[in-house]
Amino acid sequence: MIRYLLPLGIFAGLVLIFIYGLQHDPRLVPSPLIDKPAPTFNLPTLHSPGINIHLDDLKGKVSLLNVWASWCVACREEHPLLVKTSQTNALNLYGLNYKDTREDALRWLNKLGNPYIESAFDQAGTIGIDYGVYGVPETFVLDKNGIIRYKHIGPLNKQDIDDIILPLVKQLEQPAS
């Protein structure tokens, strides 16, 4: 009897492993930066080249850093949702404009709306490397002390915002007990 049940059991085990494997997107690589201080930056803002934005400007409040570019097709996908969410003032949303030209990026925001409090202009992509960015758009949730608490790779959808981002922000905003 065991002779016939054993291969069946092995097969069932393999099926379970495959089901587990298929539910994991290999493109989503866990970031080693979670629960670590966000890499510091001091970059010119997208709108006014003379004024710089520093990581410290994001501290004190729970904030989101969204890495985007005008050449990025998936950014266009999540953009309307970011604009809509920004109108509720529920999030402190900052942008990191990644390997873009100022002209293209500004035209993009003028046309599609600007959900960001401010966008840092990372033309060379060096800050992107510090944040381990490998596929725009990416979104980081930073707590009040500038510690990275969450990273989302790829475009955000409504479910991501409602079920993950907003509850997390709410939780992080509560004073530490």
Next chain:
Amino acid sequence: MIKTALIIVLMSLNFTAYAADNPVEFSNPELQERYYALIDEIRCLVCQNQSLADSHADLAQDLRNEIYQKVLAGEKDEQIVTFLVERYGDFVLYRPPLTKNTWLLWFGPFLFLLLGIYVAIRLIKKQSAEKNAFTELDETQQKRLTELLNEDTDRNKG
């Protein structure tokens, strides 16, 4: 015939495209060797099954440049690898370090080898046991066998 030989020769040649879009020259050949060894060992996260050396992705170009600058600046291989791992995780390494998350990856094949040896030994033991069972009959079995054989010859006679 010549055609086949030519195909075989061409297929066995190994054309490696090292950072095809931007060959990098160092004045110091030792640095150059280290640079090419490094970009061959680091995975490009955009096109995950290519190394930085093979990849044409924008990010791969940036990272190659970053490594180039660091090699030039005199950083050690370990420093450069740590720099990348801190940002992108162990996944950037084609040979991930041995940690509690990766021990199955490293030793899994040996576990399967042991399992295979165990199964093979059991099978061989079982088979030889079956063989022995056929050769050795006890007294009553031998008697019964003779009876059966005699019965058969009797029937044929009749």
